[in-house]
Amino acid sequence: MNHVMTVKELCLWYGSTQALKDINIEIEERSITALIGPSGCGKSTFLKSLNRMNDLINGVRITGEVCYRNQNIFDKDVDVNELRRSIGMVFQKPNPFPMSIYDNIAYGPRTHGIKNKAKLDDIVEHSLRGAAIWEEVKDRLKKSALGLSGGQQQRLCIARALAVEPDVLLMDEPTSALDPISTSKIEELAMELKNKYTIIIVTHNMQQAVRISDNTAFFLLGDLIEYGNTEKMFEQPKDKRTEDYITGRFG
């Protein structure tokens, strides 16, 4: 099994508060890894460290390594824009840009220098198809993305992430603002996308972790308590704290 990302002894502080404590984890290529745990345990912080989204925050201090395809992403010669092209992110609340559906998708490729109309048309169609929303929007590409439903907007945001040909997709509770039908569409999409991409997803929904993920990581108060095959972990957790959490005894 290939590992796309290897995290070694990762610690992160916000000022004097330690949010991640000595995290060690290997992420399997073309799989879905779910990050679970009670509110405030560090799931989003961990997810954001994987493409250096925390670097923007004042007072953040990070030690340890996050290796992406054998390079430590904190090395000085790493181009952060290029890193974020390879490791894309989809947020909790769909956040389309206030522009047309077409321009939302073409935005990233354009910033990477692609100007040719036919090429952009191709990327837009391919990305929207990849995010299972092409049929719903192909006749309204020039209309504002803000006119789409929440579920459609989230698939548009996934298409936008796909348009720059990422390798890894980070998803921070991508369905928590969606209704059950839109949620199941995103879940099906994630399972489809893992044939081509590596997906790491934060979820509060234990059933969702069971339904779609291959591996699960359980966080508690900044510690990674348990990590492994999802089915095994939910059937037979090794740690009492994991068991208490997944059986709903706390959190």
Ligand SMILES: Nc1ncnc2c1ncn2[C@@H]1O[C@H](COP(=O)(O)OP(=O)(O)OP(=O)(O)O)[C@@H](O)[C@H]1O
């Ligand atoms: N920008 C920040 N500045 C200071 N502290 C922060 C910041 N972001 C998060 N924290 C703190 O770091 C800890 C971990 O937060 P994080 O958002 O990573 O948890 P989480 O598990 O994703 O929570 P939730 O499930 O509620 O989204 C919390 O104690 C939180 O208050």
